[in-house]
Amino acid sequence: MIIEAIQATLSPVLTTYSRVAPQEVETPFCVHDADSVPVRTKNGIVGYVYTVRVLLVCASTADIITYTDSIKSALEAIAGTTVSNTAIEAVYFDDDNIEYNTVYGWHENNITFTIETKNR
Amino acid sequence: MAKKERGYNIVLKLNGKFVCGTTENSFKIAGEVEEILTKEDEGDASLEVLNNNAEGSISGLMMLVESGEEETHLDIVALRAAVLAGDAIPITYGKTGEVIAGELILTDYSESTNAKDVGSISVSFRVVPGTLEINPA
Numbered sequence: 001m002i003i004e005a006i007q008a009t010l011s012p013v014l015t016t017y018s019r020v021a022p023q024e025v026e027t028p029f030c031v032h033d034a035d036s037v038p039v040r041t042k043n044g045i046v047g048y049v050y051t052v053r054v055l056l057v058c059a060s061t062a063d064i065i066t067y068t069d070s071i072k073s074a075l076e077a078i079a080g081t082t083v084s085n086t087a088i089e090a091v092y093f094d095d096d097n098i099e100y101n102t103v104y105g106w107h108e109n110n111i112t113f114t115i116e117t118k119n120r
Numbered sequence: 121m122a123k124k125e126r127g128y129n130i131v132l133k134l135n136g137k138f139v140c141g142t143t144e145n146s147f148k149i150a151g152e153v154e155e156i157l158t159k160e161d162e163g164d165a166s167l168e169v170l171n172n173n174a175e176g177s178i179s180g181l182m183m184l185v186e187s188g189e190e191e192t193h194l195d196i197v198a199l200r201a202a203v204l205a206g207d208a209i210p211i212t213y214g215k216t217g218e219v220i221a222g223e224l225i226l227t228d229y230s231e232s233t234n235a236k237d238v239g240s241i242s243v244s245f246r247v248v249p250g251t252l253e254i255n256p257a
Contacts, residue, residue: 039238041180042128042142092236114236 001120002034002050004084006075010054013070021057027106028058028067036120047089048117056109057101064098064107075113087118129215132178134202134224136212140195141181141241147213147220149174149252174222174247176213182231182239196231196241203229208248222251 003018010016015029032054039047054071058064072093079091094112101108131138132145150173157165185195194202202209208223228244 039181040128040143041140041183042131042145043138043140044128046141046181046183116238 001084002036002048002052002086002115002117003032005078005086005088006032006034006052006054008084009074009078010071013074014067028056028063030054030056030067030071034115039116046118048120050115050117051094052113052115054111054113056111058107058109061098061107064109068096068109068111071111075115086120089116089118091115125215130213131215132176132211132213134194134209134211136210137192137194139178139180139199139243140185140189140193141183142178143180145176145178145213147174147176171249172252173249174252175227176224176245176247178241178243178245180241182233182241199226199229199241199243202226203243208251211247217255219255221253221256223248 007016007018010030010032015025017025017029017031019031019033021029021031032052034050034052036048036050038045039049052075056064056067056071058067076091076093078088081088092114094114096109096111098107098109100106127144130145132142132147151169152171152173153167154170155165156168157163182196184197185193203226206225208225210221211224212219212221214220224245224247226243226245228242230242231239232242233239
């Protein structure tokens with residue numbers, strides 16, 4: 001599954017959670033989730049296109065920039081490989097949006113990727 | 121009771137082969153009609169079908185056959201060659217047991233590729249007049 005593949009890819013970079021982080025988490029960390037759309041041909045499903053969102057949370061702007069680059073590099077490096085039984089065909093960085101969270105006093109970056117896979 | 125037909129059941133095969141990555145087919149039979157009005161008709165014109173012209177299209181993802189698929193699938197390499205050759209190609213169109221057969225000529229072939237998505241192809245064809253048969257033996 002793509003969630004497992006992303007978890008396995010980003011875990012070595014920083015503390016990584018799927019969908020939700022614990023209440024007492026320390027920065028830096030990231031939370032990711034993914035939506036899929038199957039690619040259907042008349043011969044059946046030939047792959048999946050995932051929209052993957054990674055929410056990066058850091059204590060400083062400098063950390064946001066550093067970890068954003070690390071996350072991009074890690075995900076782009078899995079294109080053409082198989083991770084957690086998911087065959088990754090292509091990884092595209094779509095956009096990101098850096099904000100300061102006034103409630104928690106940390107910096108956030110909402111990073112979006114498109115990931116195409118051969119299987120789920 | 122009438123039954124819905126899923127689009128994926130309606131398949132166009134060229135030379136008995138699927139076209140890799142096909143997501144959509146169209147097929148159209150248009151009668152070539154002439155209005156006849158003689159004095160015997162006393163002002164009420166009649167219509168006469170002179171001929172039937174059939175045409176259609178294939179569109180889908182740009183894909184290449186993988187090992188072992190050559191016998192059953194055509195890809196963009198074969199399509200490009202077929203367009204350039206301009207030869208009539210035997211076809212079947214429809215679902216198993218309810219097919220239209222005939223011969224077509226590929227008249228228009230286009231590819232579109234951007235910087236991110238899988239490429240797409242679009243092919244138009246015309247059926248060679250007089251070759252269409254419904255459920256041939």
